[in-house]
Amino acid sequence: MALDKITQIIGKGVYLAGDDIDTDRIIPARYMKCITFDGLGDYLFYDLRHNEDDTEKDHVFNDPIYSEASILISGKNFGCGSSREHAPQALYRAGFRAIITEGFAEIFFGNSTQLGMPCLTVKTEVIQKLSAAVSSNPETVISINMDNLKISIGDEQFDSTIKEGARESLITGTWDPIGELLEGVEDVDCMAASLPNIDNQ
Amino acid sequence: MGKNLFEKVWGAHTVRELSNGQTQLFVGTHLVHEVTSPQAFGMLKELGLQVRYPERTFATVDHIVPTDENKEPYSDELADAMINAMRKNCKDTGITFFDTHSGKQGILHIVGPEQGITQPGTTIACGDSHTSTHGAFGAIAFGIGTTQIRDILATQTMALNKLKVRRINIDGELAPGVYAKDVILHIIRVLGVNGGTGFAYEYGGEVLDRFSMEERMTVCNMSIEGGARAGYVNPDATTYAYLKGRPYAPKGPAWEEAVENWKSFASDEDCDYDDVVAIRAEDIAPTVTWGINPGQAIFIDENVPDPDQVPADEKDSVLEALEHMKFAPGTPIKGTKIDVAFIGSCTNARISDLKEAAKYIEGHHVAPNVKALVVPGSQIVAKLAEEMGLDEIFTQAGFEWRRAGCSMCLAMNPDKLVGDQLCASSSNRNFKGRQGSPTGRTILMSPLMVAAAAVTGEISDAREVFGVIEPSGV
Numbered sequence: 001m002a003l004d005k006i007t008q009i010i011g012k013g014v015y016l017a018g019d020d021i022d023t024d025r026i027i028p029a030r031y032m033k034c035i036t037f038d039g040l041g042d043y044l045f046y047d048l049r050h051n052e053d054d055t056e057k058d059h060v061f062n063d064p065i066y067s068e069a070s071i072l073i074s075g076k077n078f079g080c081g082s083s084r085e086h087a088p089q090a091l092y093r094a095g096f097r098a099i100i101t102e103g104f105a106e107i108f109f110g111n112s113t114q115l116g117m118p119c120l121t122v123k124t125e126v127i128q129k130l131s132a133a134v135s136s137n138p139e140t141v142i143s144i145n146m147d148n149l150k151i152s153i154g155d156e157q158f159d160s161t162i163k164e165g166a167r168e169s170l171i172t173g174t175w176d177p178i179g180e181l182l183e184g185v186e187d188v189d190c191m192a193a194s195l196p197n198i199d200n201q
Numbered sequence: 202m203g204k205n206l207f208e209k210v211w212g213a214h215t216v217r218e219l220s221n222g223q224t225q226l227f228v229g230t231h232l233v234h235e236v237t238s239p240q241a242f243g244m245l246k247e248l249g250l251q252v253r254y255p256e257r258t259f260a261t262v263d264h265i266v267p268t269d270e271n272k273e274p275y276s277d278e279l280a281d282a283m284i285n286a287m288r289k290n291c292k293d294t295g296i297t298f299f300d301t302h303s304g305k306q307g308i309l310h311i312v313g314p315e316q317g318i319t320q321p322g323t324t325i326a327c328g329d330s331h332t333s334t335h336g337a338f339g340a341i342a343f344g345i346g347t348t349q350i351r352d353i354l355a356t357q358t359m360a361l362n363k364l365k366v367r368r369i370n371i372d373g374e375l376a377p378g379v380y381a382k383d384v385i386l387h388i389i390r391v392l393g394v395n396g397g398t399g400f401a402y403e404y405g406g407e408v409l410d411r412f413s414m415e416e417r418m419t420v421c422n423m424s425i426e427g428g429a430r431a432g433y434v435n436p437d438a439t440t441y442a443y444l445k446g447r448p449y450a451p452k453g454p455a456w457e458e459a460v461e462n463w464k465s466f467a468s469d470e471d472c473d474y475d476d477v478v479a480i481r482a483e484d485i486a487p488t489v490t491w492g493i494n495p496g497q498a499i500f501i502d503e504n505v506p507d508p509d510q511v512p513a514d515e516k517d518s519v520l521e522a523l524e525h526m527k528f529a530p531g532t533p534i535k536g537t538k539i540d541v542a543f544i545g546s547c548t549n550a551r552i553s554d555l556k557e558a559a560k561y562i563e564g565h566h567v568a569p570n571v572k573a574l575v576v577p578g579s580q581i582v583a584k585l586a587e588e589m590g591l592d593e594i595f596t597q598a599g600f601e602w603r604r605a606g607c608s609m610c611l612a613m614n615p616d617k618l619v620g621d622q623l624c625a626s627s628s629n630r631n632f633k634g635r636q637g638s639p640t641g642r643t644i645l646m647s648p649l650m651v652a653a654a655a656v657t658g659e660i661s662d663a664r665e666v667f668g669v670i671e672p673s674g675v
Contacts (some may be wrong), residue, residue, distance in 0.1 A: 022494070028639075085346035186562060
């Protein structure tokens with residue numbers, strides 16, 4: 001399967017303040033009543049963006065000035081909680097192509113990587129600088145170089161980190177592992193034959 | 202140098218290393234439910250792939266099933282479409298499905314163990330973060346995303362990074378009225394909601410050794426709330442006694458062979474861990490959450506934090522949590538009025554949970570203006586409870602007795618909080634909006650503490666409400 005090699009992400013950013021943004025907040029469970037991921041982007045951060053009568057709140061995600069943002073910036077332990085892939089799917093379908101935070105929950109990180117959406121970790125000071133930049137000027141362009149993991153705004157550069165395996169699979173276009181997993185099925189069949197199976201009456 | 206269980210299971214299930222350094226890991230048992238799987242079956246179809254080992258996948262419905270009626274079609278068309286998609290996908294691919302009329306349906310993490318599908322020394326995966334529950338049996342059990350469900354359906358493997366292992370020893374003796382739920386809430390409070398990122402937690406020590414399988418499941422269930430993708434307890438005589446005779450457990454001569462094999466996976470005495478943490482059982486009191494993540498927890502006699510007295514980097518989180526919960530800084534949690542009491546979920550809806558709550562609720566009545574419900578974790582739990590008369594004890598006390606499902610833990614069904622109702626809940630997450638209302642409020646606690654709150658109409662110490670609590674029946 002030919003996948004895009006994700007070596008560089010360039011886009012505008014939007015900042016969501018707070019630590020421990022859980023996947024229930026990214027996509028409330030009631031919007032997971034679906035059998036496809038289509039249209040999930042509409043429900044991204046729904047309860048943050050709406051009042052209980054479904055009218056829109058004054059929130060950064062409702063501000064048209066940020067409607068073109070493709071890089072999300074947030075705090076620690078982003079994507080904690082439920083394993084729902086609906087969360088990264090909603091972000092991706094709402095136009096996000098990279099997430100920069102002070103750290104990610106593990107399942108969310110894996111789910112996002114398999115969608116080709118890099119999750120980069122930076123220090124608190126970098127979040128402060130990036131958030132200040134996009135908040136003061138929504139037109140700020142952020143550039144992420146996946147080769148050297150430098151994040152740039154104009155002349156300023158910041159270091160970021162990502163698991164090396166994830167970086168490798170993103171830049172080589174192997175972030176969806178199905179092709180490689182299928183190549184190994186003969187070995188899988190050998191292992192399946194040697195491991196106990198459930199006594200399936 | 203010996204090996205720990207995680208290393209042994211990982212090694213035995215490693216197919217090969219992938220080009221990006223991840224492991225192609227064989228999944229011994231795959232569990233599937235209706236919410237996170239339909240897209241995976243769709244992807245499989247799009248790629249023209251088949252389910253490679255249908256006999257290694259088991260499915261049921263839990264998240265969306267209404268708990269007040271078992272009548273189809275459901276009034277919720279979307280829920281109806283989901284259950285029917287699950288049925289069709291299982292039928293088309295030959296996957297065993299525990300349907301709503303099978304007598305075996307329930308929350309997947311309760312069904313797997315009670316059917317004997319969950320076994321030691323294997324890898325288990327499921328598109329649900331509480332899959333860690335199955336680690337109670339000495340399995341390595343992971344919550345996964347939908348694309349990984351596709352990977353497992355197609356290849357019985359997934360691409361994964363190896364985890365580090367943190368051993369958590371709980372030694373000493375728990376005081377009466379302190380339960381497995383308090384133990385795990387305390388662990389998360391001490392180590393933090395992201396303290397387990399990159400780790401599997403191995404729970405052990407005298408307390409875990411004495412715990413029943415159901416108590417071990419409660420602890421392992423909430424590993425993910427501490428950031429750990431997997432959590433487990435080494436298999437022992439308690440594990441084997443629980444499994445013996447279960448429908449899908451090995452039988453006859455295969456049983457002895459299986460036990461010998463399972464024993465070989467237990468961590469060696471001289472094994473290494475990446476980290477070791479010790480917690481004294483005597484330091485744990487009945488614990489309740491006060492905020493909007495499971496690490497924001499205090500003992501029942503403590504006050505909610507004062508933002509001016511917490512470390513600077515926690516101040517914003519504390520303020521946000523207090524605002525959502527509508528709590529004044531530095532005030533006691535005890536005495537907080539509740540609107541709803543919920544006993545249920547994959548954390549605490551097993552027969553021992555219901556028995557313990559019923560034992561003390563008898564002779565008491567739910568406070569006026571409190572809606573209280575008990576939702577058994579599976580149809581088998583419900584049947585057992587009804588045979589013991591627990592349903593009558595609960596209904597006479599003013600609880601609603603419901604059918605098996607996830608119910609109000611995540612409110613993907615008709616059981617929801619309304620407005621800013623406050624719920625005393627035996628579930629696992631107190632996130633904003635988790636129980637179905639964006640402004641709804643959740644306080645996590647043990648089932649007995651929920652029962653106490655239901656009776657008094659406010660957050661209470663079960664030991665005071667019910668008098669002397671006997672040591673839990675292990």
